[in-house]
Amino acid sequence: MAKFNEDGFREPANFTDRIRLAGIGFIGMVFVAGIIVWGGFNTVLELTNREEFCISCHEMNDNVFQEYRNTIHYSNRSGVRATCPDCHVPKEWGHKIIRKIQASNEVLHKVLGSIDTPEKFNAKRLKLAENEWARMRKTDSRECRNCHHFEYFDYAEQGRRSAKMHQTGLNEGKTCIDCHKGIAHTLPEVEQGIGADKHGAAPEVFHPETKQPATAPAEPAKATATQDTTAK
Amino acid sequence: MKNPTRTSRSRTLAILLALGLGLTSLPPAALALDAPAPVKLQSLRGAEIQAMDPEGDGTRNDKDRPPIPRDFVQQPPLIPHSVKGYAITKNFNKCMDCHSWTRYKETGATKVSITHFKTRDGQELDSISPRRYFCSQCHIPQSDAKPLVNNTFRRAEGLSSK
Numbered sequence: 020m021a022k023f024n025e026d027g028f029r030e031p032a033n034f035t036d037r038i039r040l041a042g043i044g045f046i047g048m049v050f051v052a053g054i055i056v057w058g059g060f061n062t063v064l065e066l067t068n069r070e071e072f073c074i075s076c077h078e079m080n081d082n083v084f085q086e087y088r089n090t091i092h093y094s095n096r097s098g099v100r101a102t103c104p105d106c107h108v109p110k111e112w113g114h115k116i117i118r119k120i121q122a123s124n125e126v127l128h129k130v131l132g133s134i135d136t137p138e139k140f141n142a143k144r145l146k147l148a149e150n151e152w153a154r155m156r157k158t159d160s161r162e163c164r165n166c167h168h169f170e171y172f173d174y175a176e177q178g179r180r181s182a183k184m185h186q187t188g189l190n191e192g193k194t195c196i197d198c199h200k201g202i203a204h205t206l207p208e209v210e211q212g213i214g215a216d217k218h219g220a221a222p223e224v225f226h227p228e229t230k231q232p233a234t235a236p237a238e239p240a241k242a243t244a245t246q247d248t249t250a251k
Numbered sequence: 252m253k254n255p256t257r258t259s260r261s262r263t264l265a266i267l268l269a270l271g272l273g274l275t276s277l278p279p280a281a282l283a284l285d286a287p288a289p290v291k292l293q294s295l296r297g298a299e300i301q302a303m304d305p306e307g308d309g310t311r312n313d314k315d316r317p318p319i320p321r322d323f324v325q326q327p328p329l330i331p332h333s334v335k336g337y338a339i340t341k342n343f344n345k346c347m348d349c350h351s352w353t354r355y356k357e358t359g360a361t362k363v364s365i366t367h368f369k370t371r372d373g374q375e376l377d378s379i380s381p382r383r384y385f386c387s388q389c390h391i392p393q394s395d396a397k398p399l400v401n402n403t404f405r406r407a408e409g410l411s412s413k
Contacts (some may be wrong), residue, residue: 090336178315180332183359206343211351212378219342222353 064119073103082140086204106162106203107151114158145207145220152196156227160195167195192229200225295399310396318361319393322406327389328361334392339385346386347379 066072074080084103087093092101109115134140155162169189174182188198200206208219292300312333319329337345347363348354355362367383368376 178332179317180315180359201338201343201345205338205340208341209343211344211347212353213344213347213384214378214381217342226354226357 064115067119068104068108068115070102070104073107078134078140079103082137083204090203092203101166101203105166109158109161110165114161141207144205148200148204148207149220149224152200152224155196156194163195163199197227197229310394313393313395320406320412321410322404324407324410330390330392332392334387339387344384344386346390350386351378 074084087103092106094100108118134143169185172182172185174186177185184198208217209225210217210219210221212222294300312335313331315332317331319331321328334345339345349358349360350363352362354360363379363383367379370376370380371382
């Protein structure tokens with residue numbers, strides 16, 4: 020430890036004392052630097068995780084943002100919103116970083132100018148949408164489930180169609196995105212067998228098969244019998 | 252005719268007189284050859300014709316319910332659920348996502364009528380014809396809005412189930 024002479028000045032520290040002091044100082048500096056870097060990193064992460072950032076480039080502002088403004092996740096009676104990152108960026112840290120690295124690739128494409136007009140955007144929309152469908156399907160629509168907990172669905176309160184489809188669909192192992200495509204944006208071309216081939220999303224992509232448990236098939240057959248009489 | 256010149260003269264006079272009278276008694280607007288007198292359009296809602304439906308007027312889309320019985324022969328069936336947020340675009344027809352023959356079994360929806368497969372020229376297609384693409388031209392959802400005018404309409408006898 021530091022010693023003091025009669026005049027109150029500190030005596031020069033011996034060698035081991037110096038090493039110890041330097042060590043403590045170094046750890047302290049690393050600690051402070053760590054906080055700054057980490058804080059800065061997270062600040063950037065958070066800044067780029069806000070709606071304003073997402074729509075700061077005109078590709079997003081002119082296309083998907085305008086479409087989303089007409090949907091329930093932008094405006095509804097209770098004013099609770101889902102913003103772009105709520106659906107598109109995982110909440111959990113590891114997943115978030117991976118998604119952010121992928122997103123840098125997308126920003127690169129913006130800088131390279133490969134999607135700089137609405138026409139080019141729409142030409143790419145099928146590919147972009149299919150990527151997003153595949154991602155959500157793989158995660159069992161994790162981002163939807165961050166807000167919507169289907170365990171707490173009140174089937175008495177939901178509409179007839181919702182209650183029926185949720186109970187059969189979710190039991191069959193379907194996930195939100197299997198049925199709720201186009202929930203926030205205009206859909207790309209989808210093949211529906213009407214008119215000429217649109218080169219759009221194939222039926223097996225738009226309504227993917229699920230491995231069904233043995234009990235499921237009885238349900239639709241019953242619906243057929245009753246519905247046939249109503250159709251002319 | 253004894254005196255043709257006199258009769259023709261008096262006839263000319265009469266025509267001129269009639270024309271003169273006609274011209275003075277006509278409203279000046281009619282002189283401008285193109286514009287007919289403006290018709291005053293009025294909506295039953297009492298709002299401007301071009302005005303959008305008032306927001307927050309207290310009406311709500313009806314809740315989902317089973318198919319609604321028809322009221323007259325050849326009536327396009329009513330839509331028994333809300334269609335809020337549903338779009339029919341060049342890319343995608345939301346209605347046909349449930350009501351097409353390939354999808355109705357899975358969704359439990361009423362399948363679209365086979366009459367819709369026929370084109371204007373009577374040709375049968377293997378799915379709905381372009382003239383039937385815009386479902387909401389004929390099929391409409393219901394809300395709890397009050398009727399704008401009272402009426403005594405009654406369901407066609409042959410369609411009543413009781």
